[in-house]
Amino acid sequence: MTTALITGATAGIGAAYAEFLGAKGIDLVLVARDAERLHTRALALRTEHGVQVECLPADLSDPDQRARVEQRLSDAQHPIGFLINNAGFGLRDPFDRTSMADEQRLLDVMVTATMRLCHAALPGMIDRRFGVILNVSSVASWITSGTYSAAKAWVTVFSEGLACQVAQHGVRVTAVCPGYVRTEFHERAGMDVTGVPQWLWLDPRTVVATSFRDAAAGRPISVSGPQYRVMAAALRLAPRWVIRRATGSPELIDRIRTGE
16 A cells, blocks of 8 residues: 655645645655644544545654654555645744854755755655655745745755656656645745735645656656746746846745645
C-alpha cells in the first residue's frame, strides 16, 4: 500500500492534501508542530476514510526534529510514495524590521526542510521507480518581495531542476504555485487581507486537485485558477526591471507577496 507524507498537515492546503489522499485509500504520515491538532486530524481521517494515519510531531526548523522526518522518509521497510512539502509561514514585516531568528526559521522550514526531505525520499522512490513529490511554492516566487519570495523562488527552481533529473526514474516532481488560498496562513501571520477581491481567492481543494493532475501529466509547475495562470505567465515573461518596479512599493507588496 502506498503511503503519503505531508508536512504542515493540520490545516489549509496540507489538510486538503490529507483529505484528498485519504479519500483515495492512501495511508498517511502527518507532520506538524501542534501534536494535539495532529492527533485530532488523524482521528478524523481514520474514521472517515478507514486509512492508517501516523502522527509525526516535528518542528522542521529544528535539525533534530527534522531528522526524524528524514528517517521516516528513508525507511525502506515502510516506503513513502508521495511526499508533500507544504509546511511554511509568512512574516508580516519587511526584512529590516524582522528578527534574524524569524528570518532563519523561515528559510529552515521552507528551503532547508524541502531540500533535505526530498533528498531523504528520492533514493527509495528511484529504486522503486515510483514517486510523486509536490513542493508547495507560490506565485510570489516570480516577484521581488523579500525573504518569502526568495524562499519560494528557490522552491520553484529547485523543483523544476529536480523534475528533469528524476523523470527517467519514474518519479514526478512538481512545484505547486498557488495565489491567495482560503486558509489560516494570513491570519497566523497577522496579515490584513480584507482588501483582496473575492475573485483572487482559491479553494485549497482546487489547488490540490490541480496539482495532482499536473503531476500526472509530468508538468514541473502547477498553477491553479485561470486568473493565476494568466498572472504567472505575465510575471515569468515580463522583464525583471518591470517586476522590480511593479512590486517595489510597500503597499503592493503587502497585497501580493504571500500567495498561499
